[in-house]
Amino acid sequence: MSKLHFPPIKNQNVDQPWPGERTQYHPPKIGRRRLYIQLVFLGLTAIVVSTGVIAANVKSEGTEQQALSASTVAASATAPDPDLDLSDATAANNTGNAPPEDTLALKKGKCYLETLHMSRKGLFKQLTSDVDKFTPEAAQYAIDNVDNTDWDKAALTKAKSYVKTMSLSPDAIRGQLISDAEGFSPGEADYAIQHLND
Known part of the structure; x- marks a missing residue:
């Protein structure tokens, strides 16, 4: 068997294509610093997105007091709850002598206890928060008068x-x-x- 002999290529520029060869697009090289910045940005974006997904899961479970939706918070802070009308609150009052704010706090407290299973301290903090805006006296009245808790x-x-x-x-x-x-x-x-x- 005879050996094939190819003549050596002399003075051929390596970056130049062979005659008739198609050239391919080579994207410009990105410096290491820029690459690291992009990777950090992508990592932070992934963390933010995963945190949002976790928060959405907690919110959908309805188990955390902090999972109140922003729309519920805004609606309760700006407009009165239609379910909490004054006649309803007065009818729910056991003594009949409590101020209307106390009976409204009592009804709101019952709602929180049924859905979020809060402690006395947690209920007090929620009722007196910027969301519900009850007075400390009304919140304490609600805690003291919640039936069968x-x-x-x-x-x-x-x-x-x-x-x-x-x-x-x-x-x-x-x-x-x-x-x-x-x-x-x-x-x-x-x-x-x-x-x-x-």
């Missing part, structure tokens, strides 16, 4: 929602329940942890 069971329901949505350990759940954000008492938190698997 078992604060231990409210803590238990909140603890179970933490297990379901965040898969927290019992110690972490107890810490969250007695934190300033939730405001349950240590006794209520202990009850919740003891009955978590019931």
Whole structure:
């Protein structure tokens, strides 16, 4: 078998295409610094988007007080709730002698307890917040006069929602329940942890 012999290519510029060869587009090279800036920007964008998705999931679960939608907050801050008319609140009042603001706070407090399972402290903070704007006296009246409220069971329901949505350990759940954000008492938190698997 004979060996094929190709003549050496002399003085051929490597960047030049062969005759008849198509040239390809080569994008300009990006400096390392610019590349790093782009990667950091993409990473931060991914974090912001994933945080929004997590917040939307928490909001849709309805388990967190902080998950109130912006439209609900704006609507309750600017316009009175149509479900909370004065005659309804007076009828709901057990004593009949309370001021209208107290009975409205009582009705709003019942709504919060049924949906968000708040502690006494958390309910007080919510009713006196910039969203609801009740006086401290009206908020305290609501807490004192909520019928059939078992604060231990409210803590238990909140603890179970933490297990379901965040898969927290019992110690972490107890810490969250007695934190300033939730405001349950240590006794209520202990009850919740003891009955978590019931």
